[in-house]
Amino acid sequence: MIEFLNTLVADFLIILRDVAPVLAVVLFFQFAVLKQSLPNPKK
Amino acid sequence: MKNFFYLFFKSFLDVVPLVSVLLFFQIFVIGESFQHPLEYLLGLFLVVFGLFLFMRGLEAGLFPLGESMAHSFAAKGNIWWLLIFAASIGYATTIAEPALIAIANKAEIITEGKLSAFTLRNTVAIGVASGIAVGTMRIILGHPVHYYVITGYTLVMIMTLFAPNEIIGLAYDLAGVTTSTVTVPLVTALGVGLASSIAGRNPLVDGFGLIAFAAPTPMITVMAYGIAVL
Structure with missing residues (x-):
């Protein structure tokens, strides 16, 4: 079970790392180019 | 809460064809029982739950944000x-x-x-x-x-x-x-x-x-x- 949870956490961290460039591009264009806040940030 | 279960059930329905194909070939063509049925069930639950989270994430976050940015760029x-x-x-x-x-x-x-x-x-x-x-x-x-x-x-x-x-x-x-x-x-x-x-x-x-x-x-x-x- 612990091994399974470790794998789950490790996979989650890998996904976060992989998605980081996408998030960076979206946030850069939203704040620096469009100069707008996020629509419905809670969502 | 009712909506949550409905959407979760919808994700389950999306996986049904894939599960049916696998079950059919395992039982009727290969003719063998499953070696670790509990692990497979847990895996299936994770697939359905993952698909459910992914679809909700798309609807709530990525689709509206992408569309809103496209609108803003067009307006700019x-x-x-x-x-x-x-x-x-x-x-x-x-x-x-x-x-x-x-x-x-x-x-x-x-x-x-x-x-x-x-x-x-x-x-x-x-x-x-x-x-x-x-x-x-x-x-x-x-x-x-x-x-x-x-x-x-x-x-x-x-x-x-x-x-x-x-x-x-x-x-x-x-x-x-x-x-x-x-x-x-x-x-x-x-x-x-x-x-x-x-x-x-x-x-x-x-x-x-x-x-x-x-x-x-x-x-x-x-x-x-x-x-x-x-």
């Missing part, structure tokens, strides 16, 4: 920023594709380092970025999508004649993995959002088709990379 009226945004999204989503990472690493091992996984990922990402930028330009200009797709695949065929045999299959496969989990939702939202904010464009006719641009261009760039190093 600066084509160059829009094209740079489209290319950046294409590049960033492709570099994040887990399937691309897996195939690129495999290619580096099989070719004993002649093809670098890092360069291969970047070559594919540059191909997708340029394809998405051209596709975005196509939406702005309102040209029919098939002219571009026919031209793209004609270039692929010409490149195939000159590319080394070792790279052709890999280039074709890599084009497929670029249109996967991360790239498709954001690029679709960009295309549909853009087509619905430009006067005279129909989201159905002009908005879709952007993903099609992400396939031929990486084939061309990867074959060019193969010609250079193999």
